[in-house]
Amino acid sequence: xxxxxxxLISPAxxxxxxxxxxxxxxxSIKKLQNELDEKKIPLMGVMGAFVFAAQMINxxxxxxxxxxxxxxxxxxxxxxxxxxxxxTMASILLIQxxxxxxxxxxxxxxxxFNLGFYTCFIAYPFIYKWFTRKGITSKRIFAGxxxxxxxxxxxxxxxxxxxxxxxxxxxxxFEKFVLLMQPIHLAIGIVEGLVTAAIITFVWxxxxxxxxxxxxxxxxxxxxxxxxxxxxxxxxxxxxxxxxWFASANPDGLEWSIEKTAxxxxxxxxxxxxxxxxxxxxxxxxxxxxxxxxxENEKTAGQAENAWPAVNAGTSxxxxxxxxxxxxxAVFTGWVIMLIKRRKIKTTA
Amino acid sequence: MSHHxxxxxxxxxxxPDGHKAIKNMSFSIYHGESIGIIxxxxxxxxxxxxxxxxxxxxxxxxxxxxxxxxxxxxxxxIRQRLGMVFQDPDDQLFMTTVYExxxxxxxxxxxxxxxxxxxxxxxxxKVGIPHLKDRAPYKLSGGEKRSAAIASVLSMQPDVLIMDxxxxxxxxxxxxxxxxxxxxxxxxxxxxxxxxxxxxxxxxRIIVIKKGEIAADxxxxxxxxxxxxxxxxxxxxxxxxxKCPVCGTSKGKFGYIHEKIVVDKEAKKELRLTRE
Amino acid sequence: MSNMINSxxxxxxxxxxxxxxxxxxxxxxxxxxxxxxVYLTVVVSFERYEIIGLxxxxxxxxxxxAFAELPVAPILKMILLxxxxxxxxxxxxxxxxxxxxxxxxxxxxxGWVTFLSxxxxxxxxVTASILLIAxxxxxxxxxxxxxxxxxxxxxxxxxxxxxYISVLxxxxxxxxxxxxxxxxxxxxxxxxxxxxxxxxxxxxxxERAERVYQAMNLRGFTGEYYTGxxxxxxxxxxxxxxxxxxxxxxxxxxxxxxxxxxxxxxxx
Ligand SMILES: Nc1ncnc2c1ncn2[C@@H]1O[C@H](COP(=O)(O)OP(=O)(O)OP(=O)(O)O)[C@@H](O)[C@H]1O
Ligand SMILES: [Mg+2]
Numbered sequence: 058x059x060x061x062x063x064x065l066i067s068p069a070x071x072x073x074x075x076x077x078x079x080x081x082x083x084x085s086i087k088k089l090q091n092e093l094d095e096k097k098i099p100l101m102g103v104m105g106a107f108v109f110a111a112q113m114i115n116x117x118x119x120x121x122x123x124x125x126x127x128x129x130x131x132x133x134x135x136x137x138x139x140x141x142x143x144x145t146m147a148s149i150l151l152i153q154x155x156x157x158x159x160x161x162x163x164x165x166x167x168x169x170f171n172l173g174f175y176t177c178f179i180a181y182p183f184i185y186k187w188f189t190r191k192g193i194t195s196k197r198i199f200a201g202x203x204x205x206x207x208x209x210x211x212x213x214x215x216x217x218x219x220x221x222x223x224x225x226x227x228x229x230x231f232e233k234f235v236l237l238m239q240p241i242h243l244a245i246g247i248v249e250g251l252v253t254a255a256i257i258t259f260v261w262x263x264x265x266x267x268x269x270x271x272x273x274x275x276x277x278x279x280x281x282x283x284x285x286x287x288x289x290x291x292x293x294x295x296x297x298x299x300x301x302w303f304a305s306a307n308p309d310g311l312e313w314s315i316e317k318t319a320x321x322x323x324x325x326x327x328x329x330x331x332x333x334x335x336x337x338x339x340x341x342x343x344x345x346x347x348x349x350x351x352x353e354n355e356k357t358a359g360q361a362e363n364a365w366p367a368v369n370a371g372t373s374x375x376x377x378x379x380x381x382x383x384x385x386x387a388v389f390t391g392w393v394i395m396l397i398k399r400r401k402i403k404t405t406a
Numbered sequence: 407m408s409h410h411x412x413x414x415x416x417x418x419x420x421x422p423d424g425h426k427a428i429k430n431m432s433f434s435i436y437h438g439e440s441i442g443i444i445x446x447x448x449x450x451x452x453x454x455x456x457x458x459x460x461x462x463x464x465x466x467x468x469x470x471x472x473x474x475x476x477x478x479x480x481x482x483x484i485r486q487r488l489g490m491v492f493q494d495p496d497d498q499l500f501m502t503t504v505y506e507x508x509x510x511x512x513x514x515x516x517x518x519x520x521x522x523x524x525x526x527x528x529x530x531x532k533v534g535i536p537h538l539k540d541r542a543p544y545k546l547s548g549g550e551k552r553s554a555a556i557a558s559v560l561s562m563q564p565d566v567l568i569m570d571x572x573x574x575x576x577x578x579x580x581x582x583x584x585x586x587x588x589x590x591x592x593x594x595x596x597x598x599x600x601x602x603x604x605x606x607x608x609x610x611r612i613i614v615i616k617k618g619e620i621a622a623d624x625x626x627x628x629x630x631x632x633x634x635x636x637x638x639x640x641x642x643x644x645x646x647x648x649k650c651p652v653c654g655t656s657k658g659k660f661g662y663i664h665e666k667i668v669v670d671k672e673a674k675k676e677l678r679l680t681r682e
Numbered sequence: 683m684s685n686m687i688n689s690x691x692x693x694x695x696x697x698x699x700x701x702x703x704x705x706x707x708x709x710x711x712x713x714x715x716x717x718x719x720v721y722l723t724v725v726v727s728f729e730r731y732e733i734i735g736l737x738x739x740x741x742x743x744x745x746x747x748a749f750a751e752l753p754v755a756p757i758l759k760m761i762l763l764x765x766x767x768x769x770x771x772x773x774x775x776x777x778x779x780x781x782x783x784x785x786x787x788x789x790x791x792x793g794w795v796t797f798l799s800x801x802x803x804x805x806x807x808v809t810a811s812i813l814l815i816a817x818x819x820x821x822x823x824x825x826x827x828x829x830x831x832x833x834x835x836x837x838x839x840x841x842x843x844x845x846y847i848s849v850l851x852x853x854x855x856x857x858x859x860x861x862x863x864x865x866x867x868x869x870x871x872x873x874x875x876x877x878x879x880x881x882x883x884x885x886x887x888x889e890r891a892e893r894v895y896q897a898m899n900l901r902g903f904t905g906e907y908y909t910g911x912x913x914x915x916x917x918x919x920x921x922x923x924x925x926x927x928x929x930x931x932x933x934x935x936x937x938x939x940x941x942x943x944x945x946x947x948x949x950x
Contacts, residue, residue, distance in 0.1 A: 063811075064804035068723045086833050095905030096895050098835060099500070102842020103850075103891040107884060109843070110850040113686040114858065116876040127880070148840040152847070155815040155823070156693050158764045158808030163722045226730050226800060227775055255877025256884060263885055379943025383737045387744045394748035461896050482902070490900050496849050497893040502821050502841055509910060514902030519911045542697055544848040562901060 060153070060168050061217060063161030067224035074220065075166030081174060082147055085140035097141055104137060105145045109152070116252075128245075130176030131206050131253045135185060136260070136271055139177040146173035167220050175212040180205035193268060195258050202257060203250035210246035214238045411436055411472060412458065412566065412594075418466035419457055427453040428464070429618040435566075440595040442609035442626065444602065446640030450618040451598040452493070455568055458596070459490050471566075486515070489564030493571045495551035499543040504535070504554045507543070511562040529561035533587055549580025556587065566594040573601045602644035606630050614639050686858075690851045692760055696812070699752055700819030706750035710919040711818045711826040717926045718814045724930040725806050730796045734940060736803065738933040742926065743809045750817045757816065761808050765801075772800040820844045825912055838907040842894075849890075854883055 063071070089097065108129035115126050129149070133142035147169045153159040160168040188201030218234050221227060229237075261268050412435040419428040427450045435441055443451050456462045458469055460476045469476040471484050492498045501507040508529055512522045530536040533553040538546065546554060552572060559567065572588065573581045581604070588595065588608045599605050605612065605626065612629040614622040616639045622629055629635065630644050642648075700707070706714075725739050747754055776793035815823065824837050861871065861879065871879055932938075 062804055063722055063726055063807035064800050066726065068727050071723075071726070082836070083833075086836055090835070090905075095899075095903065098839055098905070099842060099895040099898060100888070100891040102500075102839045103846045103887055103894060105839070105843030106846035106850045107887040109847050110686070110854045111880050111883070113689065113851070114854060114871060114876065114880060116871040116873050144836060144839065145843070148836070148843045151840060152844055155811055155820075156696055157689070158761060158811050161722065161807050162719060162811055162814075163726055163807070226726075226803075227772070227796065229775070229778055233778065252876060252880070256880050259877050259881025260884060263881065264888070267888060375940050375943030375947050377734070377943070378947055379939030379941065380734045380737045382942050382946065383939045384740065387738075387741045390741070391744035391748040394745070395751075398748070398751060456896075459900055461900070482904075485900055485902065492893060492897055494893070497890060498897045500842060500845055500894050500898065502845050506821060506910075510898070510903075511901035513908035513910070514904070514906075516908065522910065540701060542694075542848075543845070544694070558901070 060150075060160035061164040061171065061220060063163045065221055065224060065226050066164050066167060067226065068163065070220050070224045071163035071166060073166075074170055075163075078147070078166040078169045078174075081178070082144060082169075085143050088140045089144070097137070101137060101141050101145045101148075104133065105149050108133060108145070109149055127252045127256075128172065128210075128249050130172050131180060131185070131202060131209060131249065132256060134177040134181035135202070135253070135257055136267070138271055139181055142181070143169075143173045143177040146177070167216075171213040171216045171220075175216070176205070176209040179212060180209035184208055193261060193265075195261070198257050198261060199254040202254035203247070206250035206253055207243070207246040210242045210249060211239060214242035411470075412596075413470040414458075414467070415470070416467035417454075417457060417464050417469065419453060419462060419464050421453075427618050428457065431467070431615075431618075431620055433613060433620065433623055435594065435596065438592070438594055439611060440609045441597070442605035442612045443596065443598040443615060444600070444605060444612060444639075444641060445615035445621075447600075449615040449640075451615055452570055453618075454615070455490065455570055455596070455598060458568060459488055460484055486562065487564055488566045488568055489559035489562055491552075491555050491559050491567070491569040491572060493574065495548075495555040496543070498555040498558060499546075499551060502542060503539070504530070504541050504543065504546070504557075505539040507554065508539075508558045508561045511558065515562075525561045525563065526557075529557040532560055533557045534583075547580065549576050549583055552576065552580070552584055553587070556584075564593065566596065567591060568596045570598050571600070572597060573599060573604050600641075602630060602641065603646050606644050606646065614641075616640070686851055686855050688763075690848065692756075693847065695756055696816045697819060699750075699816040700822070702751060702817075704750045704817075706746055706817045709817075709922050710913060710915050711822040712829045713915065713919040713923045714814055714818050715823070715826040715830075717923055718810050720927050720930055721810050722807050724934045725803055725810075727934065728799070728803070730799055731792065733795065733799050733802065735933075735937045736799070736806065738938045739806050739930070741929070743806065743813055746813045746817065750813075752813070752816055757809075757812060760812060761805060764808050765804065769801070772797045772804075775800070825909070828909055829912060834907040834909065835905070837909075846890075846894075850883070850887065853886070857883065 108127070111127045112129060113126065130142070130146055133145050136142070137145060150160055150165065150168050150172065154161050154165055154168070184205040185201040188204065189197045191197075215235070215238070218231070218238050221229070222231055222234065257268070414431055414433050417428050417431040418426075420426045431454065443454065445451050453462070457464055458471075458476075460469075460478075460481045463477070471487055474480050474484065476484055499507050501510055505526060508526045509522050512525050517525070526539070527536060530539055533556050535550060535553050535557065538550060538554065541550075543551060543554065556567075556569075556572075569588075573584055576584060581601070585604050585607055588597070588604075595609070597605065597609060609626050612622070612624065612626050613620060614629060614635065621639050622632075622635055631647050633643050636642060721739070721742055725736065728736055746752070747757075775796040776791055778793060781792045782789040818826070820841065824841055827837050827840070828834065857879065858871075861875070865872070
């Protein structure tokens with residue numbers, strides 16, 4: 058499953074998702090604390106480490122020459138239950154973001170949601186639980202793991218698409234992006250379903266008590282139909298709302314160009330910069346005149362063009378020169394500090 | 407000092423799968439004693455320690471610490487008295503630095519941070535690793551890990567130290583360090599091990615367990631030199647009490663007393679090799 | 683197998699670096715976290731065609747590298763390692779966007795501009811995250827989390843995961859070594875063996891969790907996690923935060939390279 062990177066999201070999307078995830082996490086912690094099972098904390102900790110390590114065990118996918126590995130979201134949900142599973146996923150992703158730059162701090166909320174929420178709070182209670190509602194057999198484990206992994210990954214992938222598009226950092230048209238992401242994640246989902254089923258089946262054969270415990274403990278297991286319906290309808294309203302907002306922002310239907318979804322708020326800032334820049338330039342009068350003409354032309358060409366202040370020739374020349382100078386200065390500064398530090402170490406040593 | 411006494415009365419315990427791990431055990435341990443618990447793999451040593459610590463509760467009989475029976479209710483108080491060092495230090499060193507680990511226990515008893523720090527440093531000094539306090543556990547050698555694990559228990563200032571296989575997996579030097587450390591403790595000590603030489607050195611009294619029952623209980627010297635008893639319990643004489651592999655004499659307190667009086671240098675070297 | 687050893691040694695390197703004692707290391711962890719977040723937010727807030735304006739932001743990582751005395755090569759390697767993922771997404775831009783723009787008299791595809799912008803942003807953001815942990819370390823990072831009122835239990839759980847990643851990766855690579863000795867020339871595990879292989883490790887993980895729980899419990903753990911005293915913020919910390927934030931915001935509002943460049947080209 059793909060991790061969202063900081064570079065691909067806008068602060069608004071990142072912030073919203075972070076807040077949402079924090080909400081779900083806070084709720085999960087509360088639920089866990091009500092359970093009053095302090096045993097679960099070391100189990101979550103060590104299980105998180107397990108998933109982290111297991112993600113690195115590659116296996117060859119027969120007939121394809123490629124290799125796959127575990128994602129772990131469904132596994133955590135099934136073995137630890139939705140609340141502990143979600144929190145464990147969050148801690149894995151945090152460590153990955155910090156130590157490997159895999160995902161990122163801003164994208165943390167997005168990633169926990171994409172990988173943890175759909176698995177633990179949608180696929181597990183509504184799909185896996187449904188398949189295993191009449192007791193566990195290896196067939197049911199297989200069907201349940203497969204179906205829930207497929208659904209969770211499809212939802213997660215779609216979520217990635219939405220977050221990316223809402224952020225407006227890339228050019229990808231919605232349609233093409235979806236057509237790219239969903240099939241890829243269908244394949245990933247099948248692999249995830251298979252490995253989840255394999256490992257759960259193994260655990261069930263060797264230590265049935267573990268699965269029984271996880272299943273019985275779970276308040277989610279005997280959740281009432283009414284609650285299920287409420288949760289589902291809320292989800293539908295939220296998703297539907299997002300959709301219609303999307304659609305209205307893009308009257309030409311599926312031709313959702315990023316140009317438009319990028320939002321106008323962000324495009325105003327560069328405008329301001331542009332003007333300030335022009336002012337400074339006119340005050341210092343160091344640049345030839347044609348620069349401003351070009352700039353004016355650009356402004357009439359439409360907002361999207363303005364998003365890139367260096368479009369006009371004049372500023373782009375100074376941009377390149379200034380950029381090079383900036384870089385050189387930065388590297389030089391770093392080098393000088395290191396030099397001074399080395400000296401100090403030498404003299405004190 | 408009766409409150410340091412540990413008493414085990416007619417103890418029975420079965421695992422959930424029905425395996426009877428402890429059968430009718432009774433013994434008492436007094437203040438300041440050092441006790442070695444030995445027995446073959448699966449004899450029930452670890453299980454017994456878990457029962458003493460109240461990790462498991464017996465199916466029959468009881469464990470008394472001081473005059474208090476080990477039950478769910480009395481656990482917090484009992485666990486302040488008994489400190490247990492686990493067989494695998496990785497299980498015990500669960501925090502990210504040695505300091506945090508050693509501080510974990512005292513902090514749980516809600517001590518002031520100054521007291522916590524004092525206790526941590528005391529414990530680290532006692533085991534000789536104050537310089538490692540900011541190390542991550544994965545950066546410690548096996549022996550250092552063991553010392554850190556012992557420190558994490560010492561910082562709780564227990565009256566009784568309970569250790570499961572404290573020298574397993576250590577190289578000779580680290581093993582020596584741990585043995586010397588154990589000898590330096592004035593605590594009441596309960597040590598399980600397959601390292602009978604270590605037990606001989608650190609414990610005065612020995613309890614032999616065989617298939618969940620006590621096979622023998624007596625002084626270290628008596629039991630560890632009783633070849634028949636040890637053999638019947640799946641054990642062997644400690645190396646230091648075995649016959650000299652070179653000339654067949656028994657080793658005395660100060661090493662083998664060899665029949666041949668060795669003069670030349672070559673043989674002297676050989677003699678040195680055969681000691682320990 | 684090799685990726686496992688790699689990840690582990692990277693984590694350990696960062697852990698080691700975090701134990702240095704420089705001025706940057708001594709800044710309060712919360713401040714470093716907040717500074718990083720401001721940095722990330724500002725960098726990410728640039729629109730997708732921006733390139734030149736992003737350049738001043740390289741000052742931040744360079745200064746941190748220099749002041750915190752961090753080795754450049756190994757950290758750069760870690761960052762490059764993550765780059766392919768981004769290239770994977772970013773490379774689609776030139777494919778989908780062929781419209782041209784004039785840049786310094788040369789027509790280039792906007793798709794490539796976007797791609798380059800994403801690449802720069804990614805390098806900066808990934809570097810910032812790694813530098814945060816390389817100058818803070820997991821324990822002090824946990825302190826920052828505590829100060830942000832993240833529940834202690836969750837913080838403890840993160841620390842446990844962090845701690846046991848080392849132990850488990852070692853365990854797993856031992857098992858993989860044993861496996862590959864008996865199955866030479868195989869790339870990855872055989873599919874059919876994966877389930878029982880991972881399952882074995884999982885069962886051991888459960889047993890370990892049980893023992894860890896007992897060890898915690900024997901030392902008085904009852905579901906509450908008590909941390910030591912948390913250091914207070916000093917004036918120096920606040921000044922550090924303010925100075926960087928100011929720089930980030932100025933660099934966000936004004937296109938510094940263009941300013942410098944226009945002064946420069948004008949003078950000449
Ligand atoms: N969790 C468990 N469930 C079922 N049986 C167990 C469990 N733990 C231990 N046993 C069994 O109980 C018996 C005693 O085990 P114990 O671990 O106490 O042995 P031990 O004397 O410590 O052995 P070793 O020297 O190998 O450490 C063994 O037969 C073992 O198989
Ligand atoms: Mg044992």
